[in-house]
Amino acid sequence: MTFEQLRTFLWVARLGGVRRAAEQMNLSQPAVSARIAALETSLNVVLFERAPSGMKPTKRCEKLLVYAEQIHRIHEDIKANIVDPAGLEGQLRLGVSETVVQAWLPDFVAALRIDYPLVDVEITVDVSLNLRESLLNRSLDLAFLMGPVSEYSVNNIELPAFELIWVRSPELMVTESRDEILRTTPVISYARNTRPHRDIKAKLFERYGADARIFPSSSLFACIKMVASGLGVGALPRHLVQDQIESGALVQFDPGWCPDTLRFTASFLGEPKSHLAESAAHLARKVSTDCMK
Secondary structure (H helix, E strand, C coil): CCHHHHHHHHHHHHHCCHHHHHHHHCCCHHHHHHHHHHHHHHHCCCCEEEECCEEEECHHHHHHHHHHHHHHHHHHHHHHHCCCHHHCCEEEEEEECHHHHHHCHHHHHHHHHHHCCCEEEEEEECCHHHHHHHHHCCCCCEEEEECCCCCCCEEEEEEEEECEEEEECCCCCCCCCCCCHHHHCCEEECCCCCHHHHHHHHHHHHHHHHHCCEEECCCHHHHHHHHHCCCCEEEEEHHHHHHHHHHCCCEEECCCCCCCCEEEEEEEECCCCCHHHHHHHHHHHHHHHHHCC
């Protein structure tokens, strides 16, 4: 019996099958099956009943799972308290909202490489709804998203919020009252299925009815460019457009209301415990706080 066999067993038992465990561990399915078979041979027990519907745990499996979780936690505690971070190897599967990508993600990755030079980072950029689902199905180790994630299995560390402000191109001539501009000018917004898009759409239709036009985009960078080109107005994070306002490329205006502030968390699963994901989440809080000052 080896630690890698126990770790593989833990993932197969938690995820309910060889395929998902193989994806989680970045191994082939035959490699995972071989480890489970070797563990059963060394213990002289049957841990899973194989069926077309998946791997059904036996009573011996459930007993071993308790010990395997204890061993896994001890292993993570050793990483946290004994192992030099510079020597820690592994992979961090990171999911990121584009607002964070545009704001402080490069600074975070740079800091992570200094603290954990041997850790490989795989980055997925998506809307928070999809990041949440990927985190819960264990396709991600850590997510920077609009949170918190209200699941008992998820730990959330609060990150700096993003204030939204209304901006337009200085070339966009405004003859209406400050409120009417949103009735007559397209509003360039975050992507569909995002919290800010839902918030902006609801408030626009509440105030202006069918006259309101909203153009969603999955690219925040494209939103800023379209607003600067005069194609519409937008409620965008102050942190991301402050330089354009100071240079005169964008003009802030006040229609009498603003969408809600965007609140973000660094979210990761509490079980099985991951020292790397937890440490990276705390590092993200430090880096983002410094960048957003």
